[in-house]
Amino acid sequence: MKKPAWVGKPESLAKGEQIWEKMKCWECHGKEGKGDGTKADSLKDDWGDKVVPFDFTSGATKMGFAPENVYMAYTTGLDGTGMPSFQDSLSEDDRWHLVSYTLKLMGRISK
16 A cells, blocks of 8 residues: 555645545544544543544654555554544545545645
């Protein structure tokens, strides 16, 4: 799974933002990716414990900034959290566009 050359380019960022809206990522992560979405306070993990959505503006995920790692999180989901897998609901390209947008939220892409 090699990162496409267009990841981080303006067209990919725009598509990623559209996917962020369409897939309702903002409900948990917030409109600006700060982890303050409308459902953030009601999220529970598989054991019923409160889950705090990731704040993309705070920096790297547990997996770091590597685009391939962010892509894998979108593909497989994150066990034990509310983060679903998008493997069946988003194409590979759309997952990469979502990577572009979230890398922007993380401050790794300037525009």
